[in-house]
Amino acid sequence: MKKLLSIFTMLLLASLSLFAKATIVGIAMPETHVLRWTKDGESLKKEAEKRGYSGLVQYGNADQAQQNQQIQSFLTQGAKILIIGNINDGVTSVVEEAARDKAVVVAYDRIIQGTTNYSAFITFNNYKVGTLQGQGIEKALNLPAATTAAPKYITLFAGSPTDANANFFYQGAMDVLNPYLKKGVLKVVGPYPETYKDTSNFQKIATENWSGPLAKTRLENLLNNDASKITLDAVLAPNDTLGRAIIEACKADAKYRSKLPVVTGQDAEFDSAVSIKNGEQYMTVFKDTAKLAEAAVILADALAKGEKPNIPGAILADGDLKEIGYTGTGYVATYLLDPIGITKENVNVPVDAGFYTAEETAKLK
Ligand code: BGC
16 A cells, blocks of 8 residues: 555656746847847747746847836746846836846846846956957057048947946947047047046937937938048947948948948847958957857856856956946946957858858858
C-alpha cells in the first residue's frame, strides 16, 4: 500500500511539473520605427526561452501610456521578471507597482529615471558611443590640421530629450569636438549647446522620440536659412534613423549632390551599412543587441535566483562612467557592454558577427 502511495505521489508530482507553467518574462520594447527594437525583442524572447522562461514581447509605439498598459498586463499574467526599454519617466509608476509585486525589473538599454526602486540597468557604454561619433568627424574632417582661415562647418543633432542616452551620446561627441570649436577651426551652424546641460539650446537640437521626419524637416529649414550661404562639412547625427533622414534632406539640395557632408550614426542598421558601403553615411556605431539581450537575460535570471550576476563582456559602471547609472534620484547597479565604431573600412564587423539576415549579409558582401 505504502509503495503504491509513493508511486502515486511521484506520478502526481511528475504530471504537475509537466503542467507547471514556465515563469513569465515580460519584455517591453519602446518602439518599432527604429529598427533595432524588433531585433531586441526577438533576441530577448529567444534568450529567455533558452533558459526555460516563457517570453512575452510588446512594443510601445513610442507612447509611454501604451507601454505602461503592456507592463501592467505582464504583471497581471504573473510575470516575475520584466525587461523594459522605456520611452520616458512616465514608466516610474508601473515600475513601482512591479516592485510591490517583488518582480525583478531590468532597465534595458535606456535607464528608468525618477526611481531607484528596481533591480539593475544594462546598456552599452553610451558615452563611448558619442566619443566614437565625435572621433569619426574629427578624423573625416582632419580637424587637427584645420585652420581658422578655412574653418569646417557642422550642424548638431541630438536624440530624444526624454531619453537619458541622448545626453551621453551628445556629451561623448562634444568632448571630442568642443576643443576644435574653441579654437575656431570648427564652426557650428544653428544652435550650439556646449553640453547637454545647456537645456535651452539642447532642446533645440534634440529630436522628440527619435523621429526621422522631424530631423529631416529641421535640417531642410536650416539648409534654406542659416546654412544657405555655407557648405556643411559634417552633421552630428546620434543614430542611423536620423542619419539617413539627414542624408535624404542633403540629397534634395543641389549643393550636396556631388559631395555629402560627413554624417554619423549608431545601431549599424542594415540600410546604414549599405549607405556606408556606398560612401554616403560616413560611420555608425555597432552595438551587438544580440549580446545585450543575452546579457540582460543572464542578469535577470541571476537576480531572480538571488545569485550574483556574472555577465560575460560587461563591466560595472564605475568611476567616470558611474553617471550612466544615475536615475535623477540615485544610482542603480549598471552594466555596460562595449560599442564599436564602423566605417567603410570595417563594415564587415557586424556582418561577421551575424548581425544581419542571410539575405542582408549577401548584399553586404
Ligand atoms: C538607443 C539607440 C536607438 C535610439 C532610438 C536609444 O536609447 O540606445 O540605439 O537608436 O534609442 O531608438
